[in-house]
Amino acid sequence: MKKLTPRQKRFCEEYMVDLNATQAAIRANYAESGARTQAVRLLANDNIQNEISKLKSEASEILNITKQDTLRKLNDWASSDITVALGLSVEEIKNLPLEIRQLISGFKHTRRRFTRNGETITEDVVDLKFVNKETAQDMINRHTGFYEKDNEQKTNNIILVKLPDNGRG
CATH class of the missing domain: 1.10.10.1400 (Terminase, small subunit, N-terminal DNA-binding domain, HTH motif)
Structure with missing residues (x-):
């Protein structure tokens, strides 16, 4: 080598x-x-x-880490249900099970204050970004060879045939 x-x-x-x-x-x-x-x-x-x-x-x-561990994790991501985290406060998000928290790839917390009917209202807004399910599924497909059949179909099988010019040139 x-x-x-x-x-x-x-x-x-x-x-x-x-x-x-x-x-x-x-x-x-x-x-x-x-x-x-x-x-x-x-x-x-x-x-x-x-x-x-x-x-x-x-x-x-x-x-x-084994390949099986990686595939299990990717499958968890691809089949996750993020609705369990909708509408939660920061504290409630902190208390989510680890498996759910690991799906969070981005977190932004903003506090808004506004007045309604003379009363000051404070509102917490939590924006969560989760792992990309399509990417997780694509990675599973690559790891398991799912695309290999498609790749075999795309090989260049070019057949050149020489036709007689029949006196044209």
Whole structure:
């Protein structure tokens, strides 16, 4: 196995950050204008693939996470029901079960004061952003090979047929 260059190794490390090959190439100091092409080239390299696999295994070991754990978590996200968190106060949100709180990816609390009929009213508004269900389902599909059949259908099966010119040219 050929040794990776420092820049290739950096690409692998950057790829592990968000699994975005184009951004990883840019962060590894490849030219931004050709980053996408370079990323495709790098990912096609067996040595790069081996290094990425090694880094993924190391990350799994460090975190003590199995593929089954990941798929279970993604399935929880994809099948979650966020209505349990609608209309709750900040304190009520803090008291939600951990499984529900882990679905929250963004939180914004604002307090509004206004006057109605001469009385000052204070209203707490809680905006919650939840994990993206479509992304979770897409990740499950990728992990389980759901798209592989579609990918096989998209291979370039080009058949060239040479027709006689019949004296036309």
